[in-house]
Amino acid sequence: xxAPDLVGQEEIEIVATVNGRAVKRRINARQHLAxxxxxxxxxxxxxxxxxxxxxxxxxxxLDGRTVRSCLTLAAQVSGKRVDTxxxxxxxxxxxxxxxxxxxxxxxxxxxxSSGMLLTAYELxxxxxxxxxxxxxxxxxxxxxxxxxxxxxxxAIASVMEKNAGKSRHG
Amino acid sequence: MKxxxxxxxxxxxxxxxxxxxxxxxxxxxxxxxxxxxxxLNMRLSAPKLLVDIGDLKDLAxxxxxxxxxxxxxxxxxxxxxxxxxxxxRLPLLTQAASHIGHVAIRNRGTLGGSLAYAxxxxxxxxxxxxxxxxxxxGSLAGTREVKAEDFFKGLFETDARRGELILAVKxxxxxxxxxxxxxxxxxxxxxxxxAGLAAVATLDQDRIATARLVYFGCVDRxxxxxxxxxxxxxxRLPATDCDAIDDAVGRDLAPDDSPGLRASTKLQMAxxxxxxxxxxxxxxxxx
Numbered sequence: 001x002x003a004p005d006l007v008g009q010e011e012i013e014i015v016a017t018v019n020g021r022a023v024k025r026r027i028n029a030r031q032h033l034a035x036x037x038x039x040x041x042x043x044x045x046x047x048x049x050x051x052x053x054x055x056x057x058x059x060x061x062l063d064g065r066t067v068r069s070c071l072t073l074a075a076q077v078s079g080k081r082v083d084t085x086x087x088x089x090x091x092x093x094x095x096x097x098x099x100x101x102x103x104x105x106x107x108x109x110x111x112x113s114s115g116m117l118l119t120a121y122e123l124x125x126x127x128x129x130x131x132x133x134x135x136x137x138x139x140x141x142x143x144x145x146x147x148x149x150x151x152x153x154x155a156i157a158s159v160m161e162k163n164a165g166k167s168r169h170g
Numbered sequence: 171m172k173x174x175x176x177x178x179x180x181x182x183x184x185x186x187x188x189x190x191x192x193x194x195x196x197x198x199x200x201x202x203x204x205x206x207x208x209x210l211n212m213r214l215s216a217p218k219l220l221v222d223i224g225d226l227k228d229l230a231x232x233x234x235x236x237x238x239x240x241x242x243x244x245x246x247x248x249x250x251x252x253x254x255x256x257x258x259r260l261p262l263l264t265q266a267a268s269h270i271g272h273v274a275i276r277n278r279g280t281l282g283g284s285l286a287y288a289x290x291x292x293x294x295x296x297x298x299x300x301x302x303x304x305x306x307x308g309s310l311a312g313t314r315e316v317k318a319e320d321f322f323k324g325l326f327e328t329d330a331r332r333g334e335l336i337l338a339v340k341x342x343x344x345x346x347x348x349x350x351x352x353x354x355x356x357x358x359x360x361x362x363x364x365a366g367l368a369a370v371a372t373l374d375q376d377r378i379a380t381a382r383l384v385y386f387g388c389v390d391r392x393x394x395x396x397x398x399x400x401x402x403x404x405x406r407l408p409a410t411d412c413d414a415i416d417d418a419v420g421r422d423l424a425p426d427d428s429p430g431l432r433a434s435t436k437l438q439m440a441x442x443x444x445x446x447x448x449x450x451x452x453x454x455x456x457x
Contacts, residue, residue, distance in 0.1 A: 004186050006193045008179030008219050029178035029220070032207070051171060052208040059274055065248075066274040071207045073200075075178045076222060119273065140360050141272025 014078035019087025034058040036074035045085035056142030059115035066122045085114035100155040108146035116142045120156045173210035180222040188310045192333045199223050202278035205287045239343045243282025243336045259343040262350035266293040272360045282336040288328045291362040295392035296384040300368040303341045309334040322391040351447035363387035365439040367447050378405045388425040388436040395422040408449045416441050
């Protein structure tokens with residue numbers, strides 16, 4: 001058996017599942033997940049705002065939970081599952097939320113929308129009832145500089161109500 | 171900005187991690203990375219090697235016994251928030267976790283990471299001191315335990331030695347009438363605390379019998395507020411005359427002026443928080 005590596009490398013190979021597809025790439029260790037998605041995989045729906053974990057624009061799902069892709073190294077997702085706005089749109093999982101966002105004017109410039117939708121998706125998927133204040137708290141890590149949030153809260157609340165109705169009657 | 175160049179390695183076992191850390195002068199463990207990677211992106215630090223301990227199962231194990239809860243270093247903030255066991259036995263941590271960053275941050279950030287980073291504005295170092303926790307460290311030399319009170323040495327400075335890794339946190343959790351209180355003031359929910367307070371107390375009817383109070387945000391490190399903890403012993407709740415406690419806060423805290431916030435304002439915030447937390451103690455009794 002070879003001596004185990006003790007020094008690491010600046011360039012490493014990663015294998016991950018991105019939007020259901022296996023991806024294998026050689027990357028720089030310093031590359032964060034957002035740059036990996038945008039530059040290597042050309043999945044530019046994930047936006048990059050502040051790049052230090054404040055704005056939430058780069059939110060993606062890692063093994064099913066929201067994370068900041070600017071505060072996650074691409075190297076760290078090797079062996080894990082990443083879902084982005086592209087995959088969740090194509091699969092239809094975001095359809096209800098997207099429809100509600102459009103109907104209620106919850107998107108203006110669109111920069112925050114992918115992150116906002118993914119955070120909303122985590123909330124809606126949890127299936128727990130939330131007050132408007134609770135919804136606001138949940139999306140507090142995602143900044144929107146256009147809508148003033150009311151429309152976004154309206155859209156998320158409408159999907160949650162619809163889902164609650166479904167589970168009551170279904 | 172982007173992080174500077176560094177090397178990366180994901181050790182396959184705890185022993186492997188120890189050997190890497192012992193070998194390298196400039197290796198930094200990374201787990202959730204929610205503080206570390208933000209600092210790297212802003213080029214506040216430039217370690218040569220990141221050791222990704224995020225997949226080491228040994229560090230993710232938690233257990234409970236009659237008098238103690240042991241939480242693995244990889245316990246995530248969202249786990250603290252969602253665990254029924256924590257809510258029942260260590261409600262202070264449930265309360266505190268809701269104030270840490272936002273959902274996506276809590277999904278990644280870890281208990282061990284927060285303690286190792288030792289940010290004076292962070293919630294969990296203060297909670298660990300208030301709870302009388304013990305931090306379990308491991309290295310090639312073996313394991314070592316340090317009281318949380320002795321672990322935080324200063325601004326972002328801990329007692330951890332080169333080559334050591336936080337393995338777990340042991341927290342006394344007696345099955346008795348323990349009460350927890352937690353509050354913080356930040357400009358927005360999830361921002362760093364301007365002032366915060368974590369408190370654990372035993373109540374005798376409407377009186378505080380014993381209490382441990384630890385401030386954060388307005389201090390240079392997590393340490394027991396000895397004067398306030400002593401001053402509130404015997405206090406009947408709700409507290410009305412708080413002069414003696416206000417004085418004690420002044421003896422325990424010596425905040426500095428910072429941009430946009432005078433030291434006197436921080437002290438006033440700490441006093442207001444003290445009253446709020448003490449008076450909420452009867453509602454925060456552990457089940």
